[in-house]
Amino acid sequence: MLQRNSVRLAKHAVLVVLGFVMLYPLLWMVSSSFNEDTEIFRNVSLFPNAPTLQNYVHGWAGLSGVTFGRFFLNSFFIVALCVVGNLIACSMAGYAFARLDFALRRVWFAVMMVTLMLPFHVTVIPQYIVFNHLELVNTYWPLVLPKFLGVEGFFIFLMVQFMRNIPRELDEAALADGCGPVRIYWYLILPLSVPAIITTTIFTFIWTWNDYFSQLLYISNLHLYTVALALRQFVDTMGQTSWGALFAMSTLSLVPLFAVFLFFQRYLIEGIVAGGLKG
């Protein structure tokens, strides 16, 4: 008994040390955000010499008179639209692939899977030209519109896999009760797909929140800047980098991610397990 305990103790010690090593950069960032700018690279300790909130004040003041509050709102706005778009489009497409019978279904499914494998960078310039012709550059449309058109093959695939595992008998029962395809989708499939829906929500949230490249390309107006874009403005290799403000705002930008993760964590694991086991 004693021996088993000591083995467990050793295991935990190793895990704690490893965890600390992995967390160190993050902890260092959080601690540096309370450090004075000039102290940041001289002080390797995790505890600031003279803790200050100056960085948060400076950082929140933002860029050229636009505060970080605005950038956070912008990010939330885009994220919310993307989540709604993905949920509507991907669940519908997933339902169609999983349940409905239409011409060339297998071919379309293959096409959808191919878009999943196509690197984003291949389509960057053609997409930019299209949105430029539509005069939608420098608005949120290029970031949001595609989500409503179901371009996220990954989530469609996730939905398809999940919905295929919902017993067909339920459909037949609904059919016998007089439901059409739309009502089956709405009353049967959607409520039973909640884990997949939540998984989609979380990942869309995280990916959109962290997305940088497409936001960089499409958004130039400072008032439309997102958190990711604004953060990057603090770093400039040709000039002065405001490390303190950067770390302070980076810390804040992690809060929503952290909150979403904490809140949905339970569902997230359920969703993946449910999808994975039966699929």
Next chain:
Amino acid sequence: MLKKKAAVASVSALAMLGLVAGAQVASATAMRHGAAKKATVTIRFTWWGDPVRNKVYNGVIQAFEKKYPNIIVNAEPTSWSDYWTKLSVQMAGGNAPDVIGMHQFYVTDYAKRGQLLDLTPYVKDGTINLHDFPKAVQDSGKVNGKLVMIAQGVTMSGQVYNKTLFQQMGVPLPKLNWTWDDFIKEATALKQAFTAHGMGNDHWGADDESGAMQPVFNYFVRQRGKNLFTKDGKLGFTFSDLKAWFTMWDNLRKKGVIPDAATAAQNSTASREQSLFVQGKVGITAIPANQIYLYQTDMPNQTLGLVGEPMLGNKSGAFVEGAYLAVPKSSKHPKEAATFINFFINDPNAGKIFKIEQGMPGSVKIDKIVKPLLTPTQQQEVAFIDNRLKLAGVAPNPPKGYSEVATLFTQTAQAIAFGQKSIDQACNDFLKQAEQILGK
């Protein structure tokens, strides 16, 4: 039936949510357009910068809008590394801003593809006034005889040294016009002094600059009467130049005057705040003169000095560098863009705000207005550029593929430093691969 209605209602409610949210984006856009309607023209202006620099640029824009109420300037700053990624997509998409910050490293790429507007007509009709620009500065904005960019600031490369460190170690200070022999002597003396003080382990005389094709090696080959690249975009130097260069640095490395390969490689990717020079671990490093105040801010307890790139005998090889403004061909308002550029470079108010943010003003007149407004560090910088400008010529702008060749150069330097290749073999490999890149 009732249920069906409810379902339709909720689906359409979801769709509405999307539409309403979308409409918000649209109305935000409309608001901006509405503001633009009152004025006659809106132009877009992009540059690379950090928040501190952006404030300066915004100040210039405000001054411009005050003087020209019929032109509105939309600011679209990006940080240096993302700037070029974004610009290349915008250029390809035909949607680049009307006025763009330009740099020598990149100008040939854009000019050769015909994406930059020839500004000569606007100079001829007086929209852009270049009367107060020295010829070397004017010419530095030309590609194939076409004036595609205008200098907003001129700078020259130099070597910055840590005066405090030199004095503490009792080593005589580098002189403004020094030679490579002096450089080797000074750096060696400093290293010896470090060793004598028991600091020889992690202190070195000078930075390892062997991987810097631009600007230090460029100076080196120009002193030998050549250029990095010929006008038609081929390599301008030969095996013997390359070998002499790498041999010189390799000897310094073997004597421990410059950092060992691993330390140097680490230092080359470190941020300025964490570089060996700012930490006071090396005495000399190469910088563009306009960055000296950044180093001085990072090192408040040390005094810094600025000297020229080492010379070969009396040959300096100096050339004009700087930041420029250009107008893309796709611009719908080239006239207003030219007006803005002219204001930027010639208006005394703009000069007073911009000062020497990107180096010394191109216009001699503005230079005189700005000088009294500067801090001692900045005055040191301007005096240095002023002095060097007298020696300066124009180096051909780097050809397409430049950045690949520059990366290859750094890799070659590192292969030699780590002893992976002999100098002869490394030089041969470099020449072969560089020609392949440029021959594409």
